[in-house]
Amino acid sequence: MLYHTTWLISKLDPIKYMMESPALSERMARWQILLSEYDIVYVSQKSIKGSAIADFLATRTMDEYEPLRFEFPDEDLMCIIEKECESPKEKSWKMSFDGASNALGHGVGAVLVSPEGNHYPLTARLNFFCTNNIAEYEACIMGLCAAIERNVKTLEVYGDSALVIYQIHGDWEVRDSKLVKYSDLVAELIK
Known part of the structure; x- marks a missing residue:
């Protein structure tokens, strides 16, 4: 300045x-x-x-101008579950999620991307007090539920919360008692 x-x-x-x-x-x-x-x-x-x-x-x-990229190039981002396609015709969907919690409110969002490249954005405002990690889990759950409703069989999931990704992947232990139920629910939805 x-x-x-x-x-x-x-x-x-x-x-x-x-x-x-x-x-x-x-x-x-x-x-x-x-x-x-x-x-x-x-x-x-x-x-x-x-x-x-x-x-x-x-x-x-x-x-x-830079076009939006829905692939996260950051090597610290991990896929929650990665499954090989059973047939060449079956292509995987992609989901990116993010949640935020601050003094102004709590919000979550996810974007589903079809194999054809169609984008389905999802957003919600949480009407209860929560931490940022809970908001991240809520965003992931919202995206997974939307994918299940669309009968998605193969889904690549991306998020920017290392805690959520590593806990769901099983690399980190879930210590916070508030997050145990969220982790269990995500594990059930992944099945």
């Missing part, structure tokens, strides 16, 4: 007052002094047109 001019776009008058006022008191003065190190220019929200921002973003997309 030290080498660039930052435009502060705000419709709140107190911010404009703080940025443009020559004399402030106590805390506001301290904030202004701390922010004066940076080249910040206050700009009213009405002075920036939406089409100008959209045009800028449209010109930048071609230079930095």
Whole structure:
């Protein structure tokens, strides 16, 4: 930020007052002094047109565009279960899952990808308090249940939670009493 001019776009008058006022008191003065190190220019929200921002973003997309990749190249990610296809006609489905838990809420998501390349996204919001690991298990279970409903026979499962992957794979022991039932349920669904 030290080498660039930052435009502060705000419709709140107190911010404009703080940025443009020559004399402030106590805390506001301290904030202004701390922010004066940076080249910040206050700009009213009405002075920036939406089409100008959209045009800028449209010109930048071609230079930095990368298509979504549903294969995770990270070697630390493991497949929950890997089974060879019984016949050349039978191709495996793929599932990627992720869960998150924070102060704003708890959510889970999974994407099923058919052998033909069709994507089936699944998302849900959890209405109970949970840890991040529980959210990861919930996401995995949601994806597995969706795959079972679609009569998927061969499924490659990918996730970014090393704890969940290694526990389900059997490399790590499930020590948290809250996760034991989740691990057991995933083991049943895998069958």
